[in-house]
Amino acid sequence: MKKLIALVLTLALALSLAAVASAEETGSVYYLNFKPEADEAWQALAATYTEQTGVPVKVVTAASGTYSDTLTAEMAKSEAPTIFNIGNKSGLTDWGDYALDLTGTPIYEERVNDDYVLFDEAGAAKALGYCYESFGIIVNTALLEQAGHSLEEITNFDSLKAVADDIHARAAELGFDAFSAPGMDGSSSWRYSGHLANVPLYYEYRDAGLNVGSLPATVTGAYLDNFRKIWDLYITDTAADPTSLSTSTGDESEAEFGEGKAVFYQNGDWEYANLTGKFGMDPATLAMIPIYCGVEGEEKAGLNSGTENCWAVNAKASEANIQASLDFLYWVVTSEEGTAMLAEQFSGIPFKNAAASANVFGADASEYANAGNYTMFWAFNDTPNVDSWRATVVTALTAYSADPTDDNWAQVVTAFVDGWAYEYSIVNG
Amino acid sequence: MKKKTDSASLSSELIRRPIRRCFPIFLLPTFICFCIGFLWPFIQGIYLSFCNFNTPKDAVWVGASNYVKAFKDASFVHAFWNTAAFAVVSIVLINVLAFAIAYALTQRMRGSNLFRTVFFMPNLIGGVVLGYIWSMIFDAILKRYGTYLTANATYGFWGLVILVAWQQIGYMMIIYIAGLQAVPGEMVEAARIDGANGRQTLFRVIIPNVMPSITICTFLTLTNSFKMFDQNMALTGGAPSVMMNGAKVNMTELLALNIYSTYNINKNWHGVAQAKAVVFFVLVAALAIAQLVATRNKEVQQ
Numbered sequence: 001m002k003k004l005i006a007l008v009l010t011l012a013l014a015l016s017l018a019a020v021a022s023a024e025e026t027g028s029v030y031y032l033n034f035k036p037e038a039d040e041a042w043q044a045l046a047a048t049y050t051e052q053t054g055v056p057v058k059v060v061t062a063a064s065g066t067y068s069d070t071l072t073a074e075m076a077k078s079e080a081p082t083i084f085n086i087g088n089k090s091g092l093t094d095w096g097d098y099a100l101d102l103t104g105t106p107i108y109e110e111r112v113n114d115d116y117v118l119f120d121e122a123g124a125a126k127a128l129g130y131c132y133e134s135f136g137i138i139v140n141t142a143l144l145e146q147a148g149h150s151l152e153e154i155t156n157f158d159s160l161k162a163v164a165d166d167i168h169a170r171a172a173e174l175g176f177d178a179f180s181a182p183g184m185d186g187s188s189s190w191r192y193s194g195h196l197a198n199v200p201l202y203y204e205y206r207d208a209g210l211n212v213g214s215l216p217a218t219v220t221g222a223y224l225d226n227f228r229k230i231w232d233l234y235i236t237d238t239a240a241d242p243t244s245l246s247t248s249t250g251d252e253s254e255a256e257f258g259e260g261k262a263v264f265y266q267n268g269d270w271e272y273a274n275l276t277g278k279f280g281m282d283p284a285t286l287a288m289i290p291i292y293c294g295v296e297g298e299e300k301a302g303l304n305s306g307t308e309n310c311w312a313v314n315a316k317a318s319e320a321n322i323q324a325s326l327d328f329l330y331w332v333v334t335s336e337e338g339t340a341m342l343a344e345q346f347s348g349i350p351f352k353n354a355a356a357s358a359n360v361f362g363a364d365a366s367e368y369a370n371a372g373n374y375t376m377f378w379a380f381n382d383t384p385n386v387d388s389w390r391a392t393v394v395t396a397l398t399a400y401s402a403d404p405t406d407d408n409w410a411q412v413v414t415a416f417v418d419g420w421a422y423e424y425s426i427v428n429g
Numbered sequence: 430m431k432k433k434t435d436s437a438s439l440s441s442e443l444i445r446r447p448i449r450r451c452f453p454i455f456l457l458p459t460f461i462c463f464c465i466g467f468l469w470p471f472i473q474g475i476y477l478s479f480c481n482f483n484t485p486k487d488a489v490w491v492g493a494s495n496y497v498k499a500f501k502d503a504s505f506v507h508a509f510w511n512t513a514a515f516a517v518v519s520i521v522l523i524n525v526l527a528f529a530i531a532y533a534l535t536q537r538m539r540g541s542n543l544f545r546t547v548f549f550m551p552n553l554i555g556g557v558v559l560g561y562i563w564s565m566i567f568d569a570i571l572k573r574y575g576t577y578l579t580a581n582a583t584y585g586f587w588g589l590v591i592l593v594a595w596q597q598i599g600y601m602m603i604i605y606i607a608g609l610q611a612v613p614g615e616m617v618e619a620a621r622i623d624g625a626n627g628r629q630t631l632f633r634v635i636i637p638n639v640m641p642s643i644t645i646c647t648f649l650t651l652t653n654s655f656k657m658f659d660q661n662m663a664l665t666g667g668a669p670s671v672m673m674n675g676a677k678v679n680m681t682e683l684l685a686l687n688i689y690s691t692y693n694i695n696k697n698w699h700g701v702a703q704a705k706a707v708v709f710f711v712l713v714a715a716l717a718i719a720q721l722v723a724t725r726n727k728e729v730q731q
Binding site: 068072075093094095186243244246247385387388392396398399411414415419422429 | 568669
């Protein structure tokens with residue numbers, strides 16, 4: 001009996017050693033995924049790849065909002081991720097040392113242009129954007145028409161305000177209101193402290209001739225009056241009580257729009273799946289328009305497009321694992337299965353072989369761009385110490401919503417401008 | 430070897446000897462866990478507080494500069510005073526109320542066991558859950574007055590005090606009940622016969638006799654208040670955050686949460702957060718020891 005056990009144990013040991021050895025040869029992939037909503041799709045795609053090539057692919061998804069914590073923890077392990085996400089320039093500061101220079105690799109050659117590539121100071125391509133996203137004001141065109149208006153009417157802030165004011169005034173009669181709740185709960189406030197704040201930031205960048213990744217030490221807040229205009233519209237022409245926004249959640253706002261209780265809903269193209277799936281909305285009644293805020297020439301505005309989704313390959317992984325990871329990524333952007341999955345999960349894919357996406361919001365973004373409208377790039381990717389900066393803006397914005405006085409708006413300006421300078425000094429301190 | 434007198438002593442000797450000889454083997458698993466889970470991370474933590482690092486693997490020694498940065502940080506100082514104020518208020522409130530309830534429940538009254546259970550129950554709920562639930566309760570109440578929990582620091586502070594009192598009073602109450610029940614009945618009876626009134630009995634006889642419980646409870650509430658994290662994070666998360674004199678302060682942030690958010694700034698701050706954590710440890714340890722020494726002296730030997 002003892003001999004048998006010994007034999008089994010020896011065999012098991014030998015087999016596991018062999019397994020380790022073979023994995024060493026072909027390499028394996030460990031992808032730390034950034035997008036929780038795409039987790040299932042990645043798991044399925046990884047299984048398909050393993051089936052076809054025999055290369056093991058492990059996909060782990062960090063819980064929403066914990067990516068940097070998870071990445072730090074995982075990178076400290078001996079089996080560290082071989083592919084991970086770098087969101088922007090500040091992410092590059094932290095993880096640049098770990099990112100392989102992708103210049104010249106097959107996957108790099110598949111990119112459409114350099115717009116979504118993260119380069120470091122030395123010009124090395126450290127991370128490759130695999131999708132870009134757009135946000136703006138999502139419109140329920142069916143309700144808009146029911147209220148006697150059309151999408152063509154809205155071409156700038158004044159026309160948007162006229163339509164919204166009219167709908168809000170007749171809300172009781174119509175059975176729906178203009179804007180869904182601009183919630184300030186943590187699950188929703190990023191739509192304003194992050195996305196809406198991008199609009200004044202973008203115009204400021206445009207005037208100064210800056211681009212994403214410039215990481216300016218200060219901002220002037222030159223367009224904050226415009227920010228106030230659009231924010232006033234959000235908190236006025238809505239069914240929500242402006243004093244209780246601090247606890248109003250993103251799900252509530254989404255449901256309000258999804259259930260046809262609001263015509264406008266500020267969010268991004270990633271909402272497409274939920275709106276058409278969970279809420280069963282008809283894609284033909286959905287459209288996305290630019291965020292107008294009364295800036296001169298905004299009739300030619302497009303959507304806010306950019307990305308926080310960039311693949312980086314762990315330079316500290318073994319040779320075999322690096323090769324396996326590069327092969328896997330190349331397969332994802334060129335194979336039928338891979339491109340289909342990308343098109344289904346994300347709207348804009350900056351690779352040559354990208355499959356067409358059904359996402360109407362993504363189509364809107366391209367349409368605006370093709371019509372020669374300016375795309376508002378994601379200047380907010382440069383926000384220093386982003387969570388902390390946003391928290392200060394949220395505090396001030398929530399206080400202003402409950403009591404919209406000039407004094408309270410001055411606090412928002414302080415949070416925006418002084419907060420930026422302060423957080424910049426912290427991050428570089 | 431002892432003389433074998435009867436089977437009982439024989440068997441007990443047979444049982445005891447291997448235990449005496451082999452006790453290290455039985456202690457080993459716990460000891461290893463203690464080393465892996467506490468001792469080693471603790472030593473590594475102290476080492477890392479002198480380093481600049483992103484992951485512990487790529488730590489670079491930088492000397493005491495992290496400590497300099499930590500003490501210069503206005504938000505850390507603010508969080509310290511917040512924590513100190515919170516500790517004082519909650520120690521007094523929790524202990525006075527817990528003792529009062531324990532005293533009431535040790536008098537002969539109907540349903541006192543039921544009440545003990547009910548008061549103890551909040552302690553069984555985790556801090557994060559409590560934080561979210563109470564933030565809903567507070568917001569629902571404050572909404573009637575057209576305001577909300579994170580509108581100013583005062584609401585957040587007292588909200589946290591109420592939450593923690595609600596959670597911990599039951600636990601401290603159990604300790605006080607045990608202490609009160611250990612007070613010899615004869616002593617109380619003797620006091621009464623000697624003509625002491627209720628007040629005198631309480632302050633001159635009962636309280637000196639439950640001093641060990643008071644020591645334990647103040648010690649526990651002190652360290653609990655200083656280490657407060659989950660409730661703080663779930664209730665307000667440090668909000669409101671405001672710019673004050675050119676620096677940013679999270680008005681309701683306590684020390685532990687401040688350390689946590691420092692770590693998340695970027696890799697240049699990982700070491701500073703670690704340094705803050707070491708300072709925090711020294712502080713809590715010093716306070717706890719000082720307080721233990723101070724209250725021990727007042728304990729009465731029975």
